[in-house]
Amino acid sequence: MPDAIVVCDSLVRIYQTGSIEVQALQGLDLLVEAGEMIAVVGASGSGKSTLLSLLAGIDAPTAGRARVADWDLLDMSARDRVRYRRHTVGYVRQQTAQNLVPYLTAAQVVDLPMTLARVPRKERATRVNTLLEAVGVAHCADRRPGQMSGGEQMRVAIAVSLANRPRVLLADEPTGELDTETSAQVFGVLRDVNRDLGVTIVVVTHDPDVSGQVERTVAIRDGRTSSEVLRRTSTGANGDDEVVHEEYAVMDRAGRVQVPKDYIEALNLTRRVRLALEDDHVSLRPDEETRGKSA
Numbered sequence: 693m694p695d696a697i698v699v700c701d702s703l704v705r706i707y708q709t710g711s712i713e714v715q716a717l718q719g720l721d722l723l724v725e726a727g728e729m730i731a732v733v734g735a736s737g738s739g740k741s742t743l744l745s746l747l748a749g750i751d752a753p754t755a756g757r758a759r760v761a762d763w764d765l766l767d768m769s770a771r772d773r774v775r776y777r778r779h780t781v782g783y784v785r786q787q788t789a790q791n792l793v794p795y796l797t798a799a800q801v802v803d804l805p806m807t808l809a810r811v812p813r814k815e816r817a818t819r820v821n822t823l824l825e826a827v828g829v830a831h832c833a834d835r836r837p838g839q840m841s842g843g844e845q846m847r848v849a850i851a852v853s854l855a856n857r858p859r860v861l862l863a864d865e866p867t868g869e870l871d872t873e874t875s876a877q878v879f880g881v882l883r884d885v886n887r888d889l890g891v892t893i894v895v896v897t898h899d900p901d902v903s904g905q906v907e908r909t910v911a912i913r914d915g916r917t918s919s920e921v922l923r924r925t926s927t928g929a930n931g932d933d934e935v936v937h938e939e940y941a942v943m944d945r946a947g948r949v950q951v952p953k954d955y956i957e958a959l960n961l962t963r964r965v966r967l968a969l970e971d972d973h974v975s976l977r978p979d980e981e982t983r984g985k986s987a
């Protein structure tokens with residue numbers, strides 16, 4: 693992908709707690725094109741938040757390669773990290789309240805990252821208004837978090853993350869605390885800012901139905917990218933536009949592919965499988981010998 697703005701190649705993050713080692717990411721591959729909006733899904737503990745905090749520059753990878761815009765995430769000084777977090781990426785945290793400050797109004801909290809980046813006062817005031825309008829909460833400018841609904845707070849959090857014109861917006865479960873309707877509205881806001889401001893968006897969620905809200909959904913399993921769902925619009929037999937979801941397995945550079953769990957269970961696949969190259973596809977069959985032993 694020549695225009696990739698996010699490149700993760702065999703990315704590894706190992707957490708060490710005492711003598712216990714947890715491999716949160718075990719060689720994850722991910723490419724995100726500039727201007728794309730993708731969702732990252734996966735079961736609890738699959739490594740979604742770890743991936744996002746690495747991309748946000750909050751945490752550092754253990755091994756592998758990770759690049760966002762012109763930054764190499766494995767080779768950044770503390771000072772680089774501050775610049776990267778201030779200007780290149782916007783980050784919306786999982787808990788709505790963590791994104792805001794209880795005693796600051798929406799206008800003040802959107803202003804804050806720009807003040808830290810020494811943006812002139814006049815420019816800040818204009819940008820605060822533009823952003824609050826862009827996410828549909830101009831009416832909340834003078835309200836504190838306690839005076840806003842969960843959906844409004846999340847919209848303000850998105851405005852805060854966009855204050856310094858990041859190239860990539862990372863959102864960790866932005867709709868986790870919201871009802872279905874409000875969630876759909878927040879996704880609508882993300883799509884609007886993706887389209888109108890050209891910011892690349894990576895949204896993490898454990899809601900598998902999110903694939904209807906974005907063009908590409910990447911699934912993580914056990915710290916690796918396992919499959920992708922692409923949403924396409926095609927013209928049906930009756931001439932109407934219909935949305936089609938197509939699922940693909942992801943192959944890494946070494947040619948490794950994760951077989952979906954339901955396929956493994958359906959054919960009782962165990963340690964060894966038979967692969968065969970056919971004219972236009974590869975077939976994968978159970979090895980009768982190992983299957984017999986495991987049964």
Ligand SMILES: Nc1ncnc2c1ncn2[C@@H]1O[C@H](COP(=O)(O)OP(=O)(O)OP(=O)(O)O)[C@@H](O)[C@H]1O
Pocket residue numbers: 707708709714715716734735736737738739740741742743898
């Ligand atoms: N700071 C940490 N120290 C030790 N282990 C951690 C740490 N952070 C995450 N882990 C472990 O790494 C694995 C991946 O966690 P992560 O939070 O990335 O998963 P997730 O997919 O975001 O889960 P959830 O949907 O529940 O938020 C888990 O086994 C988790 O227990």
